Amino acid sequence: MARATEVAPGDAVHKGDPVVVDRYTTGARINHWITAASLVLLAISGLALFHPSLYWLTGLFGGGPNTRAIHPWIGVILFFGFLGLFIRFWKLNLWEHTDNVWLKKIKDVVTSNEENLPEVGKYNAGQKMVFWSMSVLIVVLIVSGIGVWEQYFGGYFSVEQRRVAVLVHAIAAVMAICVWIVHVYAAIWVRGTISAMTRGRVTGGWAWRHHRKWLRELVSGK
């Protein structure tokens, strides 16, 4: 089932040499980098308390007690930051039939044989999986995180509930960090991607190669 449009507000094509395509608005980029910075800080401070060999990372936050105090607040920022991204991006991340075809040809994906893949809209199946897994994991993390936030919520949960919360929090965090690694790696591997989130635009060639359906719709002014 095809969506009405693959185009988000702010996306635009500019003719020239090379063709330039606007992919993310200034608002979206600021939103993204606030979320990104929070996630990195959360990963570092969380890992510091996750494995003793990484405890020295607490030094970056001004010691153990500060790390313990700051981590959950950064989590609150991450939650609202990601909520903003979710509201912006969820529609174009809805799963479509062509995403299944894309996934079945994962071999062509990892070997960069994109000519064998169905034409992709604004997001491919891999990006959608990153988006949805992060969405689910961040909800799990904020809910379980409140259960572990001893300073303010310690009295609201039984010890057994807190044990479950801390285990779920740890597992979800490991998964989120793994998804984050995939996200960052993909952005590095597929050259020309990072400018989408730094300057907000990509080249026409990048759009043609990786998100042709999106480019076609932009050009046809749908």
Add this chain to the structure above:
Amino acid sequence: MFPPIPNPEAKPVEAKFGDKDLIKRSASNITPAAQRQTQVAKLIDVSKCIGCKACQVACLEWNNLTEEVGINTGVYENPHDLTPNSWTLMRYTEYENPESGNLEWLIRKDGCMHCEDPGCLKACPAPGAIVQYSNGIVDFVHENCIGCGYCIKGCPFNIPRISKVDNKAYKCTLCSDRVAVGQGPACQKACPTQAIVFGTKDEMKQWADKRIKDLKSRGYNNAGLYDPPGVQGTHVMYVLHHADKPNLYSGLADNPRISPIVEFWKGFTKYAGLTAMVAVAGFGLLHHVVAGANRVTEHDEQEAKRLAGK
């Protein structure tokens, strides 16, 4: 009567144990002290307790703690629960024994059990915030505590409490400072009926045997020692008249052990988690080395130009 511990001499004494006598240290790999000191234990004989709370007072007094003035809700417990200031608490249960028809007043002095396998220490993420000395005492080192509350999750007895004032965890120290100079804990010193006695763990077990024999001769056929094997024994033990039903005593755990959730979290997850992250990153690196970057070609740019039009 158990021979009382003599009063100390007036001149200062060298501490009998310290940092060199650690056998476990939270979030650290240490070489346990080669030689274990004689293991100590506190024995709480519930059958001899009169519920006077002298132990609670002595604990506050010795540790220089002040409890807030509370509210009477019609129960004997005062305060209502362990707090960051009240490291020990008398808990009262009125039990109607179905066999004898008697009303029994079961009074248990609650507090840290000083487990041989301490769950708090296992859960603690801060190096050196919880230590176990070779004599069995489990102590919190507050300058290393970060106030995360993981010890609460690790403890099978629900003992540690986090202070709202300094965000650090507090619990009974077994008066490690007193024991270090040859004294017994303050609560033991204050107990007027010798319901609390202190000595080596072996002495305490022997003394408990005598007490249990006495209780059995008085018709408490299920009298016994509470030294739960699920945490490899404890350095605070109870003599219970109903040792077959510890739960009668204000919910004393029947078979305490470190929660499997905590074991899984601090065991498998800790190692598998790091491995997973390193594996995903390693896979990315490998992929880049093998497959190389996915670059936009000049052909792609031309196609885009053709599509975008003149």
